[in-house]
Amino acid sequence: MEQRQAFWLPDAASTYAGDVDALFYFILIVSVILFAGVMATMVLFAWRYRRRSAADRPKPVKENKIVETSWILVPTILVAIVFVWGFRVFIHMNVAPPNAMEITVRAQKWSWLFEYPNGVRASALHVPVGRPVKLTMSSADVLHSLYVPAFRTKMDVVPGRYTYAWFEATRQDTFLLMCTEYCGQQHSMMLSSVIVQSQDDFEAWLQEGLLAADASPAERGEMLYTQQGCLACHSLDGAPGTGPSFAGLAGSERVFADGTRRIADDNYLREAITQPATEIVEGYMALMPGTYALLEPDEIDALVAFIKEH
């Protein structure tokens, strides 16, 4: 797991990242040469032909056909090269290999949810190393964009339609995944990670994620806590987040922004999930989406049970 020392671009960890980087560096080097040439000529001319007297009367310069033709042809050839090259790599990046493992991605303000073929859901993207992964993405609210710099992968996530992305990770490690399409208040907090594991570790993780048929409501709640993205705002250790921590929440006395108080019993917890905007705890803002009202009744029971355990 040796990290390639990166000169300009970040560390690369997908199969096509090398292709993108080669093209990037090619354009960078040609650009630097062109830029240095133009600037050197500019400075040279400004110095060589500097005004020596206010009465200077330079003769008009005849236009030189060879020079003019060359400065039309050379850039045209260069952009033709980078266009064709960029187009070939782009097609490669756009067409997922047929053997790719499919993962569904659901984005919402401001969390990511990844769903696997066997029904396991997670808020971080676990993938096996060395195997192509195809993401089928949709958004519950506004535009988002899934971006993994280390993979050179980016695709907008659009409400009302599916978009796709694929990659094959080349190294076991954890990589930052972020939202790069502005999506409102907590856009910069909409982060997750890609956890690249060996095929065996990944399979094991996938099996662990399956809930036993006899799981208790609290165990199902723990699963939902991750899957529904609750963890993005509500900690379990008492640390303050965007929302109140779950630690010691059940049974405590809640003080609301309007000064009223209420004991956090089961019904309070239920309403806080389904109608989050009605009672705002002092020191917090009304940011929680109302979409959790759509959870199944047994899912709400499970979450309440989970919160009560903390």
Add this chain to the structure above:
Amino acid sequence: MSTAGQNYLSASTGVRSWLLTTDHKRIGILYAIAVATFFLLGGIFALLVRTELAAPGETIMGQDAYNQAFTLHGVVMVFLVIIPAIPGILGNFVLPIQIGAKDVAFPRLNLFSWYIFMLGALMALSGWLVIGQVDTGWTFYTPYSAEGTSSVLWLTSAVFIAGFASIFTGLNFIVTVHKMRAPGMAWNRLPLFVWAIYATAIVQVLATPVIGITMVLLFLERLLQIGIFDPALGGDPVLFQHFFWFYSHPAVYIMILPAMGIISDLMGTFSRQQVSGYTFIALSSVAIAFLGFLVWGHHMFVAGQSALSSIIFSMLTFLIGIPTGIKVFNWVATMYKGSVSLKTPMLYALMFLFLFTIGGLTGIMVGVLAVDVHLHDTYFIVAHFHYVMMGGALIGLIGGLHYWWPKITGRMYSETAGRIAAVLVFVGFNLTFFTQFVMGSRGMPRRYHDYAGLLDQYPEFAAYNLASSVGSFVLAAGLFMILAYAVHSLVRGKKAPANPWGAVTLEWTHTGPIPDPHNFEKVPLVTRGPYDFHLADDVLGAAASASSESQDNT
């Protein structure tokens, strides 16, 4: 009115004489005051944004305030500064004189444009104060913009109204250039600034209605609940992006073409040499004006449009990139065997060449499909368009203002102060935005209020952001210094001669130090091209010139 011996500033006085003026020169100054005010405002928002980003975590404001600050920075700078700046200020002041006209074709419409612009501008700013905050970014992407309060509709209406000012100004210039040229002012004798403003005017007239249409559709969607852009109503959010960029990409040319015109004039005048490739630059401006309509999809390579569309848009983008590159070669070649004077305006012209070349080359970078996937919506894009929009359009404007300042005000400014400020602007600009290229390449997304969560994997973002923020304050210091010596020049500046630069276009050769209300005492007769310094005995003295052809100079 009889104004013998009077200039356009002294011919009449009082607030009324300014607010009801139909003199294109005074309207130019009205634009200058308005745009300078908005530029200050937009700049303050920029400094707020950079200050917040100077360190990870919350520095001076929360997420909501930050999101509003970058939205206002974008809206103000794009719609109230860069789009109206050069056509409104210098186009109005300089273009009619350069073609030997008494005024623009429709002087009252010209004044009306300014009022429309002010109405749009004040609506945009009052919306922020009165109605509520907008935090959608200047791009107003749906469906996020459809969720917000009604202030988004208010702001977009303001953009819609300001758009009409742009259309009227464009219309005015097109007719003026076609119908009002002085005798002898053939098309191939038009200064390249006129060609650039003419090409811009075409884009203003053709493209601006599209943003109007888009805003009307946004309105109809909200009022009648018909699905156009909102997926919840059966609309398509990507359609909004197509509409938006179908205007906003041509708008990029509304912003940059006039600056290219200024640079052509500066390179010619301060090199005392024919502008290399005159015909190419003139016609390619018009060609770019039309081609600019065909490349909007390059903003959407990862937005969910088809791969085929992306490929076509990428190819067209390169087609438009080539003539722009050739222009840079032409500008540099203009100095060849010239007589180069490095006065402040020329420093800005050379600065433009430096910054705009970087902006252009990085434009090729993001036009390449596979590379854009990685760079899209990162700070690389932010840096790229600031190099083009600020390093190109605004540096061009600042160069032009320094060049025409003596003609506009009748005063000179301190050359020393001008050069020091130019260095500050150059250093500050590059420190601010070059660091953004690096962090963008490494994955720093744009429109992030905070990057603390990214530092685990990318610890270098902290240093780059801090450097960029420091740079923004150096840049601001340079800009404030310009303001300071400009004010000093107005009050205490040396009286300017009629032609301090030895330029050979009509605004310098045929008007007094400050032009009279009707520009010329008699209609000038044009006998040479705009950069025919070898024929300009009247300006440069009969010296060593082989040609004795001279121009009627009254």
